[in-house]
Amino acid sequence: MSIVVRLQVFEGPLDLLLHLIDKNKVDIYDIPIVEITEQYMDYIRNMETEDMNIMSEFLVMAATLIDIKCKMLLPKTVNDEGEEEDPRAELVQKLLEYKVYKYMSYELKDRQVDAARAIFKQPTIPKEILDYKEPVDYEKLVGDMTLKKLNEIFRSMVKRQEDKIDPIRSKFGNVKKDEVPLEAKQKHIFTYLSMHSKCSFRQLLERQGSKLEIIVSFLVVLELIKVGQVKIEQDNLFDDIIITRTNENMPIGLDADFAIV
């Protein structure tokens, strides 16, 4: 059976199903599921949509139809009341509900056409009325606010502002930070490594180092690796780096061309 529904646009899978039911002049409550499924599949095979969202909605219904088709072949399940359940029942309910709202949407459409014949008026309120403002009732506005209270508000605000200012830090002048002294850093690391043939990177950092200090220390270590003085290990990401001297007998130091400006 060939059907020419291809050109028609359907609102969704339920719309298409209703159309097929109507076209085949079958009872919505007794859908010949095999035929309808075939026609449905035929339609979506020829669907001219690239939109995967729309396509998937139609495919979900296809799966439902096939599922029902399979269930129809199996022995009927019996519910608690001893009645045989129709696998189509749920779909029928859905179709019915959809049909009701679709029908009502046409009713609404008719109403809209009629209602559109009534014309409403734009406001014509004189400008001076629109601009009118109630005079300020100062007694109400000021209420129990007094000059004394206003003064308190001012004081507490000034106080609040004072509290925001750090009493010590605000007295500091311009303190310039020293750049990380590279030479001192190098010297410190060399000394430390000459005493410890194995140490961790964190041990190398004196106290809590600034970001810049860590960077400089790391560069020194990298340079030591490059010249083959040390090797490093790290078991896991973010673990401490273990630095081991390769030759304890060699005096630690860098080639002359290593320079950090």
Added chain:
Amino acid sequence: METVKLASLVEALLFAQGNSISIDKLCEIFEVGKKELKAAVALLKEKYDKEDSGIELVELENNLQLATKAFAYDYLTKLVKNAPRYVLSDSVLETLSIVAYKQPVTRAEIEKIRGVSCDHAINKLLEYELIEEVGRLDAPGKPLLFGTTEQFLRSFGVKSLTDLPQMNPEIIEEFKEQAASEATEIKEDSMNSDINVDI
């Protein structure tokens, strides 16, 4: 206040405002009770019902608004540039009918009934101010609930939600009966064919 006097004032205000005014607001402005106001409104209605009136009083839930009578429409289009009426597509209308009859309703409920995603239709309806957000469902995710607006009532010539066109009760009854008999009936004919699936 005298009812006749009140009626004239209500008329003046509705005329000047153009837009709808709530009955509560009118009571407040004129410092009268609802009963008094409704008597005045009834008087106005009576007047507008007469043949010599080209104006009618439209009730929208608890709001009042004046509008021209439908019979004047053809002449009005000659003069008044009517605001371009939006044409609602079938999918937008379907969505609107679900919101109108099931409100308050969530997006998910609408999509379940229609079997398709309704983002576009809902956005269009919000844009046209035919539906609005009316709250959130007390359920996981707190989904938004939609309901129809006063603009919806106006556009569809409905006085209130209870005034919405009803389904023909006979048809509904018929549907129900069929559905009931359906549950017990076993149809053999559709079982005979082979399964032939290829997507």
Added chain:
Amino acid sequence: METVKLASLVEALLFAQGNSISIDKLCEIFEVGKKELKAAVALLKEKYDKEDSGIELVELENNLQLATKAFAYDYLTKLVKNAPRYVLSDSVLETLSIVAYKQPVTRAEIEKIRGVSCDHAINKLLEYELIEEVGRLDAPGKPLLFGTTEQFLRSFGVKSLTDLPQMNPEIIEEFKEQAASEATEIKEDSMNSDINVDI
């Protein structure tokens, strides 16, 4: 066309239009003669003259227009008034206290003391006529200076500005110094945040 029918159509048209329409135009739209139209207009006038009407027909030269009757005027103002709530919020009061005790003062100074933008509060105070523009500061950008008004003095029961309770001058002096040092600190902080690493 029947005069009653024509009258109702003219009414609908005048209502929908809002503005005035010439008699000639009306004749053209309804395809009637002037005499016929005038009969319809007379009918409308008669209706509007009645006590129960809040609308009247205004004739201006050869134009017609509907308008509300004058007696509704006072109620119209009630309709449009957005019930202004005159309340001095905390932020408005703070701003007012700064203007009162530091006047004349610029917007920037007020904002420095409060630590937040004060546009809304200043506008409200100007609207209430509690503060006013008193000049411009002789500084780049010539910023506006604000001071309190006579209305302020009246409302707060102050005879003159010298009557204002004074702040302890020491506190003010201290505050000023701190504000100054804070300003330089902020400047330096922002300079130090650029770490200059060049290797």
